[in-house]
Amino acid sequence: MSAISVAQDVLTPVLTKRWLTSDAWTIDTYELLDGYRGLRKAFTATPDELIQLVKDSGLRGRGGAGFPTGLKWSFIPQGDGKPHYLVVNADEGEPGTCKDVPLMMADPHSLIEGIIITCYAIRSNFAAIYIRGEVVHAIRRVQNAVREAYAKGYLGKNILGKGFDLDVVVHAGAGAYICGEETALLDSLEGYRGQPRLKPPFPATNGLYSSPTVVNNVETIASVPFIVLGGADWWKSMGTEKSPGPKIYSISGRVNRPGQYECGLGTTLRQLIELAGGMKEGHQLKFWTPGGSSTPMLTAEHLDVPLDFEGAAAAGSMLGTTAVMLQRPGRPGLRGLPVH
Ligand SMILES: Cc1cc2nc3c(=O)[nH]c(=O)nc-3n(C[C@H](O)[C@H](O)[C@H](O)COP(=O)(O)O)c2cc1C
Numbered sequence: 001m002s003a004i005s006v007a008q009d010v011l012t013p014v015l016t017k018r019w020l021t022s023d024a025w026t027i028d029t030y031e032l033l034d035g036y037r038g039l040r041k042a043f044t045a046t047p048d049e050l051i052q053l054v055k056d057s058g059l060r061g062r063g064g065a066g067f068p069t070g071l072k073w074s075f076i077p078q079g080d081g082k083p084h085y086l087v088v089n090a091d092e093g094e095p096g097t098c099k100d101v102p103l104m105m106a107d108p109h110s111l112i113e114g115i116i117i118t119c120y121a122i123r124s125n126f127a128a129i130y131i132r133g134e135v136v137h138a139i140r141r142v143q144n145a146v147r148e149a150y151a152k153g154y155l156g157k158n159i160l161g162k163g164f165d166l167d168v169v170v171h172a173g174a175g176a177y178i179c180g181e182e183t184a185l186l187d188s189l190e191g192y193r194g195q196p197r198l199k200p201p202f203p204a205t206n207g208l209y210s211s212p213t214v215v216n217n218v219e220t221i222a223s224v225p226f227i228v229l230g231g232a233d234w235w236k237s238m239g240t241e242k243s244p245g246p247k248i249y250s251i252s253g254r255v256n257r258p259g260q261y262e263c264g265l266g267t268t269l270r271q272l273i274e275l276a277g278g279m280k281e282g283h284q285l286k287f288w289t290p291g292g293s294s295t296p297m298l299t300a301e302h303l304d305v306p307l308d309f310e311g312a313a314a315a316g317s318m319l320g321t322t323a324v325m326l327q328r329p330g331r332p333g334l335r336g337l338p339v340h
Helices: 003-008 027-032 036-043 045-055 069-074 102-108 108-122 136-151 182-189 218-230 232-235 269-275 309-314
Strands: 083-090 125-131 169-174 213-217 247-253 259-266 288-291 325-327
Touching: 027 108, 027 136, 036 108, 036 218, 045 108, 045 218, 045 232, 069 108, 069 213, 083 102, 083 108, 083 218, 083 259, 102 108, 102 136, 102 218, 108 125, 108 136, 108 213, 108 218, 125 136, 136 169, 182 213, 182 269, 213 218, 218 232, 232 259, 247 269, 259 269, 269 325
Parallel strands: 083 125, 083 213, 125 169, 247 325
Antiparallel strands: 247 259, 288 325
Protein backbone atom coordinates (compact mmCIF):
# COMPACT_ATOMS: atom_id res chain seq x y z
CA MET A 1 0.00 0.00 0.00
CA SER A 2 1.48 3.37 -0.99
CA ALA A 3 1.96 6.25 1.45
CA ILE A 4 -0.82 8.21 -0.27
CA SER A 5 -3.38 5.42 0.03
CA VAL A 6 -2.56 5.05 3.73
CA ALA A 7 -3.39 8.72 4.13
CA GLN A 8 -6.57 8.44 2.03
CA ASP A 9 -7.86 5.93 4.59
CA VAL A 10 -7.99 8.62 7.24
CA LEU A 11 -10.35 10.82 5.22
CA THR A 12 -13.75 10.82 6.96
CA PRO A 13 -16.21 12.79 4.87
CA VAL A 14 -19.24 13.57 7.01
CA LEU A 15 -19.80 17.34 7.00
CA THR A 16 -18.03 17.58 3.65
CA LYS A 17 -19.76 14.61 2.01
CA ARG A 18 -22.07 16.75 -0.13
CA TRP A 19 -19.49 19.39 -1.07
CA LEU A 20 -18.64 17.96 -4.48
CA THR A 21 -22.23 17.37 -5.58
CA SER A 22 -23.27 20.10 -7.97
CA ASP A 23 -25.94 22.44 -6.61
CA ALA A 24 -25.84 20.78 -3.15
CA TRP A 25 -26.46 24.29 -1.83
CA THR A 26 -30.01 24.34 -3.25
CA ILE A 27 -32.76 23.02 -1.03
CA ASP A 28 -34.04 20.55 -3.66
CA THR A 29 -30.64 18.86 -4.03
CA TYR A 30 -30.08 18.98 -0.28
CA GLU A 31 -33.37 17.16 0.33
CA LEU A 32 -32.38 14.45 -2.16
CA LEU A 33 -29.14 13.92 -0.19
CA ASP A 34 -30.70 13.18 3.25
CA GLY A 35 -31.35 16.89 3.88
CA TYR A 36 -33.84 17.75 6.65
CA ARG A 37 -34.20 14.06 7.60
CA GLY A 38 -32.31 14.81 10.82
CA LEU A 39 -34.85 17.52 11.62
CA ARG A 40 -37.81 15.18 11.11
CA LYS A 41 -36.14 12.66 13.41
CA ALA A 42 -35.31 15.36 15.98
CA PHE A 43 -38.97 16.36 16.15
CA THR A 44 -39.82 12.85 17.35
CA ALA A 45 -37.67 13.47 20.46
CA THR A 46 -38.14 15.92 23.33
CA PRO A 47 -35.81 18.92 23.66
CA ASP A 48 -34.17 17.36 26.74
CA GLU A 49 -33.57 14.09 24.89
CA LEU A 50 -31.78 16.03 22.14
CA ILE A 51 -29.57 17.84 24.65
CA GLN A 52 -28.72 14.47 26.20
CA LEU A 53 -27.95 13.01 22.75
CA VAL A 54 -25.49 15.80 21.98
CA LYS A 55 -23.93 15.36 25.43
CA ASP A 56 -23.61 11.61 24.83
CA SER A 57 -21.99 12.20 21.42
CA GLY A 58 -19.16 14.11 23.12
CA LEU A 59 -19.38 16.87 20.46
CA ARG A 60 -16.99 19.69 21.39
CA GLY A 61 -17.17 23.22 19.99
CA ARG A 62 -15.35 23.70 16.70
CA GLY A 63 -14.74 27.46 17.18
CA GLY A 64 -11.44 26.96 18.99
CA ALA A 65 -11.90 26.19 22.68
CA GLY A 66 -13.50 22.76 22.36
CA PHE A 67 -16.16 23.32 25.02
CA PRO A 68 -18.66 20.40 25.24
CA THR A 69 -21.67 21.46 23.17
CA GLY A 70 -24.43 19.52 24.95
CA LEU A 71 -23.23 20.86 28.31
CA LYS A 72 -23.34 24.42 26.96
CA TRP A 73 -26.92 23.90 25.79
CA SER A 74 -27.92 22.51 29.19
CA PHE A 75 -26.84 25.77 30.88
CA ILE A 76 -29.78 27.62 29.28
CA PRO A 77 -32.25 28.11 32.13
CA GLN A 78 -35.70 26.71 31.43
CA GLY A 79 -39.02 28.15 32.54
CA ASP A 80 -37.40 31.56 33.14
CA GLY A 81 -39.96 33.42 31.03
CA LYS A 82 -37.22 35.09 28.99
CA PRO A 83 -36.64 34.64 25.26
CA HIS A 84 -33.75 32.29 24.43
CA TYR A 85 -31.42 32.89 21.50
CA LEU A 86 -29.01 30.96 19.31
CA VAL A 87 -26.19 32.95 17.75
CA VAL A 88 -24.08 31.22 15.12
CA ASN A 89 -20.51 32.44 15.05
CA ALA A 90 -19.58 32.66 11.35
CA ASP A 91 -16.96 35.36 11.81
CA GLU A 92 -14.07 33.01 10.93
CA GLY A 93 -11.37 35.60 11.51
CA GLU A 94 -8.52 33.42 12.76
CA PRO A 95 -5.73 33.60 10.14
CA GLY A 96 -5.42 30.39 8.16
CA THR A 97 -8.93 29.25 9.03
CA CYS A 98 -11.14 28.60 6.02
CA LYS A 99 -13.63 25.85 6.87
CA ASP A 100 -16.80 27.75 7.80
CA VAL A 101 -16.99 29.78 4.59
CA PRO A 102 -16.60 26.72 2.31
CA LEU A 103 -19.19 24.91 4.44
CA MET A 104 -21.66 27.78 4.07
CA MET A 105 -20.99 27.98 0.32
CA ALA A 106 -21.22 24.25 -0.41
CA ASP A 107 -23.81 23.05 2.09
CA PRO A 108 -25.63 25.99 3.75
CA HIS A 109 -28.73 23.93 4.54
CA SER A 110 -26.74 21.66 6.88
CA LEU A 111 -26.15 24.79 8.96
CA ILE A 112 -29.82 25.80 8.80
CA GLU A 113 -31.00 22.30 9.67
CA GLY A 114 -28.57 22.29 12.63
CA ILE A 115 -29.92 25.67 13.72
CA ILE A 116 -33.54 24.45 13.73
CA ILE A 117 -32.67 21.34 15.76
CA THR A 118 -30.54 23.35 18.20
CA CYS A 119 -33.24 25.99 18.71
CA TYR A 120 -35.85 23.30 19.28
CA ALA A 121 -33.54 21.72 21.89
CA ILE A 122 -32.77 24.93 23.78
CA ARG A 123 -36.33 26.27 23.32
CA SER A 124 -35.38 29.27 21.22
CA ASN A 125 -37.57 30.94 18.61
CA PHE A 126 -34.90 33.25 17.19
CA ALA A 127 -31.46 32.62 15.75
CA ALA A 128 -28.92 35.00 14.22
CA ILE A 129 -26.08 33.96 11.92
CA TYR A 130 -23.25 36.48 12.32
CA ILE A 131 -21.14 36.31 9.16
CA ARG A 132 -17.91 38.22 8.53
CA GLY A 133 -18.87 41.17 6.31
CA GLU A 134 -16.12 40.70 3.73
CA VAL A 135 -17.43 37.32 2.58
CA VAL A 136 -20.33 38.74 0.62
CA HIS A 137 -20.65 35.56 -1.46
CA ALA A 138 -21.21 33.48 1.70
CA ILE A 139 -23.69 36.00 3.09
CA ARG A 140 -25.71 35.84 -0.14
CA ARG A 141 -25.55 32.04 -0.24
CA VAL A 142 -26.83 31.71 3.34
CA GLN A 143 -29.49 34.40 2.85
CA ASN A 144 -30.73 32.48 -0.18
CA ALA A 145 -30.80 29.22 1.81
CA VAL A 146 -32.78 30.91 4.59
CA ARG A 147 -35.32 32.16 2.03
CA GLU A 148 -35.62 28.65 0.57
CA ALA A 149 -36.12 27.16 4.04
CA TYR A 150 -38.93 29.63 4.81
CA ALA A 151 -40.59 28.86 1.47
CA LYS A 152 -40.60 25.12 2.22
CA GLY A 153 -41.95 25.49 5.76
CA TYR A 154 -38.70 24.62 7.60
CA LEU A 155 -38.60 28.12 9.10
CA GLY A 156 -41.37 30.44 10.27
CA LYS A 157 -44.54 29.45 12.10
CA ASN A 158 -45.55 25.89 13.02
CA ILE A 159 -42.56 24.20 11.35
CA LEU A 160 -43.55 20.87 9.72
CA GLY A 161 -46.83 21.13 11.63
CA LYS A 162 -45.02 20.50 14.93
CA GLY A 163 -46.15 23.70 16.64
CA PHE A 164 -42.59 25.06 16.79
CA ASP A 165 -41.82 28.58 15.48
CA LEU A 166 -38.40 29.86 14.46
CA ASP A 167 -37.10 32.99 12.75
CA VAL A 168 -33.54 33.21 11.43
CA VAL A 169 -31.71 36.42 10.57
CA VAL A 170 -28.41 36.68 8.67
CA HIS A 171 -26.28 39.52 10.02
CA ALA A 172 -23.19 40.86 8.24
CA GLY A 173 -20.40 41.92 10.59
CA ALA A 174 -18.23 44.89 9.69
CA GLY A 175 -14.99 42.92 9.76
CA ALA A 176 -13.09 42.99 13.06
CA TYR A 177 -11.06 40.07 14.40
CA ILE A 178 -12.25 40.71 17.94
CA CYS A 179 -15.89 40.33 16.88
CA GLY A 180 -15.23 36.57 16.63
CA GLU A 181 -14.96 36.52 20.43
CA GLU A 182 -18.46 35.59 21.49
CA THR A 183 -19.29 38.51 23.79
CA ALA A 184 -17.78 41.12 21.44
CA LEU A 185 -19.85 39.48 18.72
CA LEU A 186 -22.99 39.91 20.85
CA ASP A 187 -22.22 43.62 21.38
CA SER A 188 -21.68 44.02 17.64
CA LEU A 189 -24.95 42.20 16.91
CA GLU A 190 -26.75 44.57 19.25
CA GLY A 191 -25.38 47.52 17.26
CA TYR A 192 -22.55 48.54 19.60
CA ARG A 193 -18.82 48.63 18.93
CA GLY A 194 -17.65 45.03 19.33
CA GLN A 195 -15.69 44.74 22.56
CA PRO A 196 -15.48 41.71 24.86
CA ARG A 197 -17.75 41.85 27.91
CA LEU A 198 -16.57 40.96 31.38
CA LYS A 199 -17.49 37.39 32.35
CA PRO A 200 -19.35 36.35 34.44
CA PRO A 201 -22.17 36.71 33.68
CA PHE A 202 -21.87 34.27 30.78
CA PRO A 203 -23.99 34.32 27.62
CA ALA A 204 -25.91 31.24 28.83
CA THR A 205 -27.74 33.54 31.27
CA ASN A 206 -26.95 37.06 30.00
CA GLY A 207 -26.24 36.94 26.29
CA LEU A 208 -28.01 38.70 23.44
CA TYR A 209 -30.15 41.52 24.89
CA SER A 210 -29.29 40.12 28.38
CA SER A 211 -31.23 36.94 27.65
CA PRO A 212 -30.04 33.32 27.76
CA THR A 213 -28.00 32.69 24.60
CA VAL A 214 -26.05 29.84 23.08
CA VAL A 215 -23.16 30.92 20.85
CA ASN A 216 -21.81 28.13 18.66
CA ASN A 217 -19.49 27.92 15.69
CA VAL A 218 -20.77 27.06 12.18
CA GLU A 219 -19.05 23.65 12.07
CA THR A 220 -20.43 22.78 15.53
CA ILE A 221 -24.02 23.50 14.53
CA ALA A 222 -23.67 21.81 11.12
CA SER A 223 -22.57 18.62 12.98
CA VAL A 224 -25.88 18.36 14.82
CA PRO A 225 -28.12 16.87 12.07
CA PHE A 226 -25.50 14.17 11.44
CA ILE A 227 -25.44 13.26 15.14
CA VAL A 228 -29.24 13.10 15.25
CA LEU A 229 -29.34 10.81 12.20
CA GLY A 230 -26.32 8.65 13.02
CA GLY A 231 -26.54 8.55 16.82
CA ALA A 232 -24.01 9.22 19.56
CA ASP A 233 -22.18 5.89 19.23
CA TRP A 234 -21.61 6.37 15.50
CA TRP A 235 -20.22 9.87 16.15
CA LYS A 236 -17.92 8.50 18.86
CA SER A 237 -16.67 5.80 16.48
CA MET A 238 -14.68 8.61 14.79
CA GLY A 239 -11.93 10.66 16.37
CA THR A 240 -10.51 9.93 19.81
CA GLU A 241 -12.07 9.10 23.16
CA LYS A 242 -12.03 12.65 24.55
CA SER A 243 -12.26 14.42 21.18
CA PRO A 244 -14.79 12.40 19.21
CA GLY A 245 -16.07 12.97 15.70
CA PRO A 246 -14.74 14.19 12.37
CA LYS A 247 -13.06 17.58 11.94
CA ILE A 248 -12.38 19.78 8.94
CA TYR A 249 -8.63 20.48 8.90
CA SER A 250 -7.63 23.49 6.74
CA ILE A 251 -4.10 23.02 5.40
CA SER A 252 -2.17 25.92 3.92
CA GLY A 253 1.47 26.72 3.25
CA ARG A 254 4.11 24.82 1.32
CA VAL A 255 2.13 21.69 0.42
CA ASN A 256 1.11 20.57 -3.05
CA ARG A 257 -2.66 20.52 -2.46
CA PRO A 258 -3.66 23.03 0.22
CA GLY A 259 -7.34 22.85 1.17
CA GLN A 260 -9.93 21.26 3.45
CA TYR A 261 -9.47 17.66 4.59
CA GLU A 262 -12.09 16.12 6.87
CA CYS A 263 -10.64 13.40 9.08
CA GLY A 264 -11.28 11.97 12.52
CA LEU A 265 -9.93 14.14 15.33
CA GLY A 266 -6.48 12.91 16.29
CA THR A 267 -5.14 12.76 12.74
CA THR A 268 -1.44 13.64 12.63
CA LEU A 269 0.36 16.28 10.59
CA ARG A 270 2.28 13.50 8.84
CA GLN A 271 -1.03 12.07 7.55
CA LEU A 272 -2.36 15.51 6.63
CA ILE A 273 0.76 16.33 4.61
CA GLU A 274 0.35 13.04 2.74
CA LEU A 275 -3.28 13.89 2.02
CA ALA A 276 -2.19 17.30 0.78
CA GLY A 277 0.17 15.71 -1.74
CA GLY A 278 3.37 16.17 0.25
CA MET A 279 5.59 19.22 0.78
CA LYS A 280 6.30 21.32 -2.29
CA GLU A 281 9.51 20.46 -4.06
CA GLY A 282 12.50 22.12 -2.49
CA HIS A 283 10.70 22.80 0.80
CA GLN A 284 11.16 21.11 4.12
CA LEU A 285 8.94 21.55 7.12
CA LYS A 286 10.42 23.87 9.70
CA PHE A 287 7.56 25.01 11.90
CA TRP A 288 3.78 24.99 11.82
CA THR A 289 0.67 26.01 13.71
CA PRO A 290 -1.98 23.38 14.45
CA GLY A 291 -4.94 25.71 14.78
CA GLY A 292 -4.51 29.20 13.40
CA SER A 293 -1.97 31.89 14.12
CA SER A 294 -3.02 32.30 17.78
CA THR A 295 -1.85 28.78 18.56
CA PRO A 296 1.79 28.25 19.60
CA MET A 297 4.15 26.96 16.90
CA LEU A 298 5.15 23.33 16.64
CA THR A 299 8.12 21.97 14.70
CA ALA A 300 9.08 18.99 12.53
CA GLU A 301 9.53 17.00 15.76
CA HIS A 302 5.75 17.05 16.19
CA LEU A 303 4.78 15.30 12.93
CA ASP A 304 3.13 12.42 14.82
CA VAL A 305 1.28 14.38 17.49
CA PRO A 306 -2.42 13.39 17.41
CA LEU A 307 -4.25 16.55 16.45
CA ASP A 308 -7.09 16.45 18.93
CA PHE A 309 -7.72 18.81 21.86
CA GLU A 310 -5.58 16.74 24.27
CA GLY A 311 -2.74 15.92 21.86
CA ALA A 312 -2.17 19.50 20.71
CA ALA A 313 -2.21 20.73 24.34
CA ALA A 314 0.21 18.01 25.51
CA ALA A 315 2.63 19.13 22.78
CA GLY A 316 2.52 22.68 24.19
CA SER A 317 0.12 24.19 21.68
CA MET A 318 -3.66 24.24 21.12
CA LEU A 319 -5.97 22.63 18.59
CA GLY A 320 -7.71 25.96 17.96
CA THR A 321 -9.57 25.99 14.65
CA THR A 322 -7.48 23.17 13.06
CA ALA A 323 -6.08 25.70 10.60
CA VAL A 324 -2.80 23.91 9.97
CA MET A 325 -0.29 26.34 8.49
CA LEU A 326 3.07 25.03 7.34
CA GLN A 327 6.07 27.28 7.05
CA ARG A 328 9.35 26.69 5.32
CA PRO A 329 13.02 27.06 6.21
CA GLY A 330 14.52 30.45 5.54
CA ARG A 331 15.38 31.30 1.95
CA PRO A 332 16.19 34.58 0.30
CA GLY A 333 13.21 36.92 0.49
CA LEU A 334 12.15 39.53 -2.05
CA ARG A 335 14.79 41.97 -0.94
CA GLY A 336 17.44 39.31 -0.48
CA LEU A 337 16.71 39.09 3.25
CA PRO A 338 16.26 35.68 4.85
CA VAL A 339 12.58 34.93 5.50
CA HIS A 340 11.83 32.84 8.59
C1 LIG B 1 -10.17 36.83 19.93
C2 LIG B 1 -11.09 35.67 19.67
C3 LIG B 1 -11.59 35.47 18.38
C4 LIG B 1 -12.47 34.42 18.12
N1 LIG B 1 -12.92 34.23 16.85
C5 LIG B 1 -13.81 33.23 16.60
C6 LIG B 1 -14.33 33.04 15.28
O1 LIG B 1 -13.98 33.76 14.33
N2 LIG B 1 -15.22 32.03 15.09
C7 LIG B 1 -15.63 31.20 16.12
O2 LIG B 1 -16.47 30.32 15.92
N3 LIG B 1 -15.14 31.37 17.38
C8 LIG B 1 -14.27 32.35 17.63
N4 LIG B 1 -13.80 32.53 18.92
C9 LIG B 1 -14.34 31.65 19.98
C10 LIG B 1 -15.70 32.20 20.50
O3 LIG B 1 -15.46 33.17 21.51
C11 LIG B 1 -16.56 31.09 21.10
O4 LIG B 1 -15.80 30.35 22.00
C12 LIG B 1 -17.13 30.13 20.05
O5 LIG B 1 -17.84 30.82 19.05
C13 LIG B 1 -18.06 29.14 20.73
O6 LIG B 1 -18.53 28.21 19.80
P1 LIG B 1 -18.19 26.65 19.92
O7 LIG B 1 -18.49 26.24 21.34
O8 LIG B 1 -19.11 26.01 18.93
O9 LIG B 1 -16.74 26.49 19.59
C14 LIG B 1 -12.88 33.56 19.18
C15 LIG B 1 -12.37 33.77 20.48
C16 LIG B 1 -11.48 34.80 20.71
C17 LIG B 1 -10.95 34.98 22.12
